[in-house]
Amino acid sequence: MKISINHKTTYNFSSNVPKLMQSIRLYPSNCKNQKTISWSIKSDKGMITESHSDALGHKIFNIYNKEIIGSQTIISKGIVETKDTSGVLKGLKEKVNTLCFLRDTELTKACRKIDLLSKKLSKNKSNEILFCHQMNSVVSQSIKYISGSTSIYTSASDSISQGSGVCQDFAHILISLARKNNFPARYISGFLMEENGNAEQATHAWVEIFINDLGWVGFDPSHNKCIDEGYVRVCCGLDSLDSSMIKGVKTNFNGDENLKVDVSISNCQ
Amino acid sequence: MFNEVYEKRRIRSVYSPVINWAKSLPESxxxxxxxxxxxxxxxxxxxFSVYNNYDTSERLIPFDMFPRILSKTEWKKIQSGVVQRSMALNAFLNDIYNDGEIIKAKVVPADLIYKNPAYEIKMVGFKVPKKIYSPIIGTDIIREDKRNFKVLEDNCRTPSGVSYMIENREIMMRMFPELFQSLKIEPVENYPEILLNTLKSLTPKNCSKNRNIVILTPGPLNSAYxxxxxxxxxxGxxxxxxxxxxxxxxxxxxxxxxxxxxxxxxYRRIDDNFIxxxxxxxxxxxxxxxxxxxxxxxxxxxxSAPGSGIADDKAIYTYMPEIIKFYLGEEPILENIKTWRCSEKKDLEYVVKNLKNLVVKEVHGSGGYGMLIGSHATNKQISHFKTKIKNNPSNYIAQPIISLSSVPIFNKKSLSPRHVDLRPFCLVGSNSVNLVNGALTRVALKEGSLVVNSSQGGGVKDTWVMTE
Amino acid sequence: MLSRTAENLYWTSRYIERADSIARLLEVAYRINLIPNTSRTQNEWTSILETSGIKDEYILHYKENFKKDKIENFLIFDEKNGSSIFECIRKARSNIKMVRTAVTLEVWNAVNSTFHDIEKFSEKKYSSRDLPGIIDFVKSRVNLIRGTIQNTQLIDDTFDFLSIGTYVERADFTARIIDVKYFILLPSSNYVGSQIDNFQWTLMLRSVSAYRGFKQTYGNNGVNHMNIIEFLILDMTCPRSLMFSLDKINSHLTNLKKIYKKNSKAEEEISLIVKKFKKLSAKKILNIGLHEFLLEFIRKLYSVNSNLQNNYFFGKEK
Incomplete structure (x- = not known):
């Protein structure tokens, strides 16, 4: 599928920003599941420079900005051609040992309710792929999807306790459950193209679980399925904070910031 | 307990001139x-700054004038042992952040590295300048007996205390010049120069001709400012x-x-997390x-490079002898303290049975948090710890309750023995590994105490390495 | 030199100078106290608070309770007063501690030991009887610090930033002292030649340690408002005059321009001020209006100061 994406982030600052540095991981992953036909990242303030590629295969860009008044807009757009590989991640150049993704973070620590989820799973883990599907499906029913019910700092245990969340929270719970069962799992940020889909989920989050015979396999607990050609993979990490597409640090800034993200995504065939 | 001065009531020869001098000093x-x-x-x-809930205040670190003395032979062994260890630690870091041969060879378990939060994912595959991750290593050493110096801990991040090594000497030389005239004591004042050369040798890929070196400090409130x-x-x-x-x-x-x-x-003196x-x-x-x-x-x-801290993790420490053998093909010159890994079944059994006589440490902890000293613990604490260990055995190691050697201090009226440890500082540059002939000796000022930390009533001594 | 280093050096000197100024003010107050006239003494105490710019702060903490001991303690030791002598020395030390490596060991020792010694004073309960001892201590230590700077520091940019701090603080302080009492320097027929006038004028000269210098310059009969204005504002030979400080700031900013081979706005401004000052006389100042003149001066000094910060302290990125 050829997917056209236009991702626009706008920051509104209540006062002058003396200095702002941003690190951007907004380039579609270079793997065999998807081919980047065209891609560009532009900011209306400051110059974008390409920095380095990290061990997880991210192409990292930076923006160094001084004295921003008013607002800043970052636009990433382009066309990505995707393939359905039944969820299996293929050909990504990465160097990090998979066991690293057994580590828990504040956002993915297990809790009693996640322990209970774990007890619902079959005892037999010998068919890993089946077991992973089971985890995915258990998680997909563990909370209700309610947009705006959580924030970026909400942990897996917070959202399962309150019984609701968004794609980020489904992903955290699945990661937590997978790691608890000794499967390396990681958080993926990216885009999702759905016919008649929820516009809010155009920037989407899902999970990759490492399965011995297959490698990393993408599961989407908020849709209870493996990822397919509708998914564009961008960024990965231990949890959502570790996988954010744009990170910024302001120096000597005392004002408020207001963030707005617009994404338009379409099938261009 | 080994008394460094007396051997069967006879004064050991390295100490004899100093003991005579010390005894001849009038109390006034x-x-x-x-x-x-x-x-x-x-x-x-x-x-050094001390923090409490209300404010920060500055304290002097207690200094004792009676020197700690090492003979040339003793020192040579320590020196070569520390150099060996420092090279092995850097080779280890270079390996685990790149090919991971030592893990593939099953010498060190993969879990121990990759699941460890001190293993910095962001450093994987990065070519660190000159392959040196940790150019300044402080090795904590204790003396068990006449022959054996053993390593208690490696410090690969930002070990501190070297300024005391230099200043203690400076002050001793000012107060007792006569000692330095009559005895042959190795100087330590060249440390900063060697440090500078070491840092200079670690040039990044894109580097200006006049290498500009800086020290990055958290600021004057830091205890080591x-x-x-x-x-x-x-x-300079x-x-x-x-x-x-x-x-x-x-x-x-x-x-x-x-x-x-x-x-x-x-040369950063702030933690990875704050860089x-x-x-x-x-x-x-x-x-x-x-x-x-x-x-x-x-x-x-x-x-040091971000992520160097993995090498001084307590769980890794137990593998140091294997690590040295793996990279250098040599037997370790300095031994580790006997350590039981609770992750291993036999060790776990032993530890649980003998908690009363052991010190149990959490592997990722540092600075005495999550530690149990069996001989000082109540039965309740021991049984509590037993459960903790059984629930998560790989998180704990255990060591015998070690006895530090003793050296006298000038107590009110007389010389009295107190426990000491030793921290030499090893400098690893692109083409050279150096150790100045001296170290920091920390001393527990309270009688019988084994705690030498300056934050808990420890003091310092000048440390002499004799030239012959 | 690091920008922060320059800033720390500058503030070290400013705080030391401020401690010195306050000690001198206290000395005057102490003298007044020996003259038996209670009503006037009362006024003198509040005006000292005014001169050092901390009257509002005092009232905030102690209401209108203008007791001698209280005010003395407020000026010397009180932590609530950010400009007490103790606080000034503490801040001077913490500034210089940040740049330990930029100054000689002797300079550091001089500042550090001054702090430790005044800390000892502060641990005891304050009694007015200690005042002369404390004043002497502060004055002599400040001189020691200055002398050590003169004798051991290289005469380079470090020295320039240290010096600029001193003279900016001094010019500001002298200007404020004159301004608080400017009315006594006005040619008002009621007061001229009266006893009160003489007493007030003498006090003003003493509070900037310029009494003897003035006498030497103008003789015993020269005490009149025109001469005092001339002496405290325009006389290059008086180390407390505005002109003296301006000239010093000017020359140190010129040095910096040479060292860094770069023009600075601060230097341009100060040299203009100095040029204008050279054409002034006491008479002209009175024509402008003494108060107005001083306000304008303080405003200009402030502008030089903020340009100095922009030029050197904020680490211009290109």
């Missing part, structure tokens, strides 16, 4: 010199705080009255946004 002289020494410390400003400014002064480099630096287009600069100046090599708020702890206000990016782009070197 001792007291006078003591207060002189204290005034000198105060005047120079050698203090004096040391930071001391080293900057002795090396700038002592900077995060706010003095900034990164633009991947290049690190410092703000000066002339404008900006590129920085090439940073760069964009890459690590986003709440850090003592770091420099973009510094890690500048580092990875080859425009600046950060010493």
């Amino acid at each position: 002289t001792i007291l006078k010199r003591k207060s002189e020494a204290e005034n000198l410390f105060k005047k120079i400003g050698i203090t 004096y040391e930071h400014s001391f080293l900057a002064d002795m090396m 480099v700038e002592l900077v705080q995060g706010s003095d630096l900034y990164v633009d287009q991947g290049i690190t600069y410092m703000k000066t009255t002339r404008g900006r100046e590129k920085v090439d090599i940073i 760069d708020p964009i890459t690590f702890d986003r709440n850090s206000c003592i770091g420099v946004p973009g510094l890690f990016d500048s580092y990875k782009s080859g425009n600046v070197n950060i010493c």
Whole structure:
């Protein structure tokens, strides 16, 4: 599928920003599941420079900005051609040992309710792929999807306790459950193209679980399925904070910031 | 317990001139010199900061004038042992952040490395300048008996205390010049010069001709601030705080009255987490946004490398003998303290049975948190710890309750023995490994105490290595 | 030099100078106290608070309770007063501690030991009887610090930033002292030549340690408002005059321009002020209006100061 994406982030600052540095991981992953036909990242303030590629295969860009008044807009757009590989991640150049993704973070620590989820799973883990599907499906029913019910700092245990969340929270719970069962799992940020889909989920989050015979396999607990050609993979990490597409640090800034993200995504065939 | 001065009531030869000198000092002289020494410390400003809930105050580190002495032969063994260890530690770091041969060879378990939060994912595959991750290593050593010095701990991140090694000597030389005239004691004053050369050798890929080296400090409230400014002064480099630096287009600069100046090599004395708020702890206000990016782009070197801390993790420590053999093909010159890994079934059984006689440590903990000293614990604490260990055995190691050797201090009226340890500082450059002939001796000032930390009533001594 | 280093050096000197100024003010107050006239003494105490710019702060903490001991303690030791002598020395020390490596060991020792010694004073309960001892201590230590700077520091940019701090603080302080009492220097027929006038004028000269200098310059009969204005504002030979400080700031900023081979706005401004000052006389100042003149001067000094910060302290990025 050829997917056209236009991702626009706008920051509104209540006062002058003396200095702002941003690190951007907004380039579609270079793997065999998807081919980047065209891609560009532009900011209306400051110059974008390409920095380095990290061990997880991210192409990292930076923006160094001084004295921003008013607002800043970052636009990433382009066309990505995707393939359905039944969820299996293929050909990504990465160097990090998979066991690293057994580590828990504040956002993915297990809790009693996640322990209970774990007890619902079959005892037999010998068919890993089946077991992973089971985890995915258990998680997909563990909370209700309610947009705006959580924030970026909400942990897996917070959202399962309150019984609701968004794609980020489904992903955290699945990661937590997978790691608890000794499967390396990681958080993926990216885009999702759905016919008649929820516009809010155009920037989407899902999970990759490492399965011995297959490698990393993408599961989407908020849709209870493996990822397919509708998914564009961008960024990965231990949890959502570790996988954010744009990170910024302001120096000597005392004002408020207001963030707005617009994404338009379409099938261009 | 090994008494370093007396051997079957006879004075060991290295100590004999000093013991005679010390015994000949009238009490009034001792007291006078003591207060002189204290005034000198105060005047120079050698203090460390102490924190409590209300404010920070500065304290002098207690200094005892009776020197710790090592013969040349004893020192040579320590020296070669520390050098060996430091090379092995750097080879280990280089390996685990790249090919991981030692893990593939099943010498060190994969879990221990990859699941360890001290293993920095962001460093994987990065070519660290000159392959040196940890150029400054402080090795904590204890003396068990006449022959055996053993390693208690390696410090690969930002070990401190070297300024005391140098200043203690400075003060001893001022107060007792006669000793230095009559005895042949190896100097330690060349440490800053060697440190400077070591740092200079660790140039990043893109480096200006005149390598600009700085020391990065968290600021005057840090307990080791004096040391930071001391080293900057002795090396003739700038002592900077995060706010003095900034990164633009991947290049690190410092703000000066002339404008900006590129920085090439940073000897950082702040923790990994605080280096760069964009890459690590986003709440850090003592770091420099973009510094890690500048580092990875080859425009600046950060010493020690982020992620070096994995090498001094307590769980890794237990594998040091294997690590040395794996990379250097040599037997370790300095032994480890006997350590039981609770992750191994046989060890676990032993530990659980013998908790009363052991010290149990959490592997990722540092500074005595999550530690059990069996001989000092109540039955309730022991049974509590037993459950903790059984629930998560791989999180614990155990060691026998070690007995530190003793050296006298000038007590009110007489010399009385107190427990000491030893911390030499090893400098690993691109082409050389150096150890000055001296070290920091920490001493527990309370009778019978084994705690030598300055924050808990420990003091320091000048450490002499004799030339022959 | 790091920008922060320059800033720390500058503030070290400013705080030391401020401690010195306050000690001199206290000395005057102490003298007044020996003259038996209670109503006037009362006024003198409040005006000291005014001169050092901390009257509002005092009232905030102690209401209108203008007791001698209280005010003395407030000026010397009180932590609530950010400009007490103790606080000034503490801040001077913490500034210089940040730049330990930029100054000589002797300079550091001088500042550090001054702090430790005054800390000892502060641990005891304050009694007015200690005042002369404390004043002498502060004055002599400040001189020691200055002398040590003169004798041991290289005469380079470090020295320039240290010096600029001193003279900016001094010019500001002298200007304020004159301004608080400017009315006594006005040619008002009621007061001229009266006893009160003489007493007030003498006090003003003493509070900037310029009494003897003035006498030497103008003789015993020269005490009149025109001469005092001339002496405290325009006389290059008087180390407390505005002109003296301006000239010093000017020459140190010129040095910096040479060292860094770069023009600075601060230097341009100060040299204009100095040029204008050279054409002034006491008479002209009175024509402008003494108060107005001083306000304008303080405003200009402030502008030089903020340009100095922009030029050197904020680490211009290109």
